[in-house]
Amino acid sequence: MSEQSDTISERLQNAMDGLTRAERQLAYSLLENYPVSGLGSITAIAQNAKVSTPTVARMVQKLGFSGFPDFQAALRREIEARISDPISKYKSWAEQAPDEHILNRFTDAVISNIRQMLTHIDITSFEESCALLADQSRALYVVGGRITRSLADYLFLHMQVLRPNVTHIQSISNAWPHYLLDVNKDDVIVIFDVRRYENSTLKLAEMAAERGARIILLTDQWRSPVHSFADHVFCGRITVPSAWDSSVTLLLLLETMIAAVQERTWDSSRARVEALEEMFDRTRFFRKFT
Amino acid sequence: MSEQSDTISERLQNAMDGLTRAERQLAYSLLENYPVSGLGSITAIAQNAKVSTPTVARMVQKLGFSGFPDFQAALRREIEARISDPISKYKSWAEQAPDEHILNRFTDAVISNIRQMLTHIDITSFEESCALLADQSRALYVVGGRITRSLADYLFLHMQVLRPNVTHIQSISNAWPHYLLDVNKDDVIVIFDVRRYENSTLKLAEMAAERGARIILLTDQWRSPVHSFADHVFCGRITVPSAWDSSVTLLLLLETMIAAVQERTWDSSRARVEALEEMFDRTRFFRKFT
DNA sequence: ATTCAAGTGAAGAAAATTTTTCAGTAAAGT
DNA sequence: ACTTTACTGAAAAATTTTCTTCACTTGAAT
The missing domain is CATH 3.40.50.10490 (Glucose-6-phosphate isomerase like protein; domain 1)
Known part of the structure; x- marks a missing residue:
């Protein structure tokens, strides 16, 4: 249900028209310090936006999530993608060989090791x-x-x-x-x-x-x-x-x-x-x- | 209580000696995909590290947090600092060091070498x-x-x-x-x-x-x-x-x-x-x- | 070999978070 | 002015998460 290719930020922007006053207030609050602003509990987010918790729950459902935890999980994935690499996303290393070839698997692992060591x-x-x-x-x-x-x-x-x-x-x-x-x-x-x-x-x-x-x-x-x-x-x-x-x-x-x-x-x-x-x-x- | 100037990553490294087997296993798991690996629920983190939830609770207390939520809040603050800070950070391998530091220049070259060899x-x-x-x-x-x-x-x-x-x-x-x-x-x-x-x-x-x-x-x-x-x-x-x-x-x-x-x-x-x-x-x- | 201490996770208790319900409120239409 | 409709948040219910207890295991020490 929660799977669309858009980022949550985009989804919020797009949905903005269909949102009510309180929901819009919440949306702005979320975009304010996106994406970290969405990391706390539903209560924290509600307080931060000065709306009630049900408003938060309702809005994320409007966005197409099954519930608040679903929404938050999506947000976490976005943060993860954003924090971790820009580089290893290259398709295959040895282009002649399939992804599962030992050359590609091994190299993937090594690159990831290198990044981890350096951070x-x-x-x-x-x-x-x-x-x-x-x-x-x-x-x-x-x-x-x-x-x-x-x-x-x-x-x-x-x-x-x-x-x-x-x-x-x-x-x-x-x-x-x-x-x-x-x-x-x-x-x-x-x-x-x-x-x-x-x-x-x-x-x-x-x-x-x-x-x-x-x-x-x-x-x-x-x-x-x-x-x-x-x-x-x-x-x-x-x-x-x-x-x-x-x-x-x-x-x-x-x-x-x-x-x-x-x-x-x-x-x-x-x-x-x-x-x-x-x-x-x-x-x-x-x-x-x- | 949870306020020290160290990052959680450093705290984990420093505490490593005093940790038990399961706790260490957990610590590695956290450092594995740091810091996003620590964002889920205590249960999710425990499963990810293949330890029990009490182990997680015990370890974060050893690190000086009053409880898991305290730990997670600290982690969130770190992520916030990392994301909202200069965007340039993404590019560097060793994030503490500037792009021109030998560590980053050398690693850039090596990664490029690897790609060339494999293609x-x-x-x-x-x-x-x-x-x-x-x-x-x-x-x-x-x-x-x-x-x-x-x-x-x-x-x-x-x-x-x-x-x-x-x-x-x-x-x-x-x-x-x-x-x-x-x-x-x-x-x-x-x-x-x-x-x-x-x-x-x-x-x-x-x-x-x-x-x-x-x-x-x-x-x-x-x-x-x-x-x-x-x-x-x-x-x-x-x-x-x-x-x-x-x-x-x-x-x-x-x-x-x-x-x-x-x-x-x-x-x-x-x-x-x-x-x-x-x-x-x-x-x-x-x-x-x- | 036996005892002991330390570490671990299952399971249950406690606490919190999330969801639902529902009554109150405000705006729009009649 | 009255009704209708939609929105909102307080509070209760449901669920999930976190914490605590305790029995079991393991490795070390006598």
């Missing part, structure tokens, strides 16, 4: 973390888990180019207590820990915290227990239509951080990057072109 | 590649380059769980010719090669092709020269506002492939996955819960 991210924390990563007076350690070791490796790789004094602590190894010996107060540790949180990682975080290290944690939406030791926590959503979790959100965050650190350190890192380029050219490790 | 992807090729990866009668080799070794590692890690006979050829090592000795006709090699294409990778591809191996290449939009030896080529766009390239598109493709292979091999891989789980439980390598 919850704390910009100040992000900036501070980048500053910590860029601060060459602090040694930098990177730790990953079973799955996240690839991410840790990726960060390590890039940081190593940008600055000296970067260490990748291979969590598989039993040697990590040795690394901890070198961790000083105010050094920075980036820890990756997603679900199936690892005991050894937690232990390491605890000990590092005791030594006064600054901890930056990249985890999933459920937040690894490491977060209680961490100075900065970033949660990427990792759920996708798969038996596995997705690391895309965390990689995106990581790359953005790397880009931000690069900007901050460009004065000092430029020399390193250029030296590296030169070494590659000398060793003919890479093809000169194509 | 150019060949579905048939994708399916055939997955079939090759799933075919346990063929040995599987994974090779990465300097930067892409993390991606290679990631694929290796997952494939190793799903099937036997997977090898990660560490490109840094000088030992890869030895691996090639074992490559038989119709074995599968996944090669990662993005710009600053590596000579050694090209050489390896050539020799593997000579031995009759099937080659799947993941590269960038400029296509590594390896493509002339490859049976299937996938190009991910990698340009972002950074001095570095982005691996996000390739990771997305990779994860989608892994999911597709998982589906295809579930009958046989299930046993492997479960055995692995059991081993983890035994070694108490991971935390039981939290």
Whole structure:
């Protein structure tokens, strides 16, 4: 019954002529601060418009809703559509394939994960973390888990180019207590820990915290227990239509951080990057072109 | 009582530690489609999070609200602030930050990369590649380059769980010719090669092709020269506002492939996955819960 | 193994919201 | 002036929502 393609705002406008004095007063009140003005209880709305509750009930029925709750539900859907994305509405990602193809389903999920991560991210924390990563007076350690070791490796790789004094602590190894010996107060540790949180990682975080290290944690939406030791926590959503979790959100965050650190350190890192380029050219490790 | 300056989202995050399992489940559900997810009745919210209504009532009290209606009123105020405020907010990913913030610029670029990759992807090729990866009668080799070794590692890690006979050829090592000795006709090699294409990778591809191996290449939009030896080529766009390239598109493709292979091999891989789980439980390598 | 504490949801009680009824009021027509 | 008609809101009835109680489960601790 309540299903028409018009927005409630349009419906109100269109119906305006057929409305009575009190109803019109109500309609204006609703449009006043649309659409949030319609969110309270029927009583609240009535009081707000200075009409009685029956008037509200009658009017929404005139608009074609089965009752006030029906009206309000429609309003909520409108708000939802308005608040959530403008972007993901694109039809299919891989146009050759049907919507249900894994490529499209997976990508939908990832895009939604990205949006969710970004709406919850704390910009100040992000900036501070980048500053910590860029601060060459602090040694930098990177730790990953079973799955996240690839991410840790990726960060390590890039940081190593940008600055000296970067260490990748291979969590598989039993040697990590040795690394901890070198961790000083105010050094920075980036820890990756997603679900199936690892005991050894937690232990390491605890000990590092005791030594006064600054901890930056990249985890999933459920937040690894490491977060209680961490100075900065970033949660990427990792759920996708798969038996596995997705690391895309965390990689995106990581790359953005790397880009931000690069900007901050460009004065000092430029020399390193250029030296590296030169070494590659000398060793003919890479093809000169194509 | 319900007045604090924090947003409900922040309050949820902060309170997370003190929450119980069901409450946490609820909190995630609320953050899932925040803030509209909290607009329905307490019953609707409970069902949505698959918890009971008392759990909802208890949790909002823990957060400091006098009751559910109090909580919902606060939420409505937040929505109001968000909707009536500047309309420009819709566009940004990270809403706290301006459009020009690196987080938003970077994400824009990545989303655009993803779209471009997917519109150019060949579905048939994708399916055939997955079939090759799933075919346990063929040995599987994974090779990465300097930067892409993390991606290679990631694929290796997952494939190793799903099937036997997977090898990660560490490109840094000088030992890869030895691996090639074992490559038989119709074995599968996944090669990662993005710009600053590596000579050694090209050489390896050539020799593997000579031995009759099937080659799947993941590269960038400029296509590594390896493509002339490859049976299937996938190009991910990698340009972002950074001095570095982005691996996000390739990771997305990779994860989608892994999911597709998982589906295809579930009958046989299930046993492997479960055995692995059991081993983890035994070694108490991971935390039981939290 | 047994006890204990904590957490959870079903079910019922309490409170609220929504709908209906109905009498009063104002405007239009006779 | 009187009747008719339509509109409105107070109050009661019906419904829904929220809150509380309590028995059951689970995981931890002795």
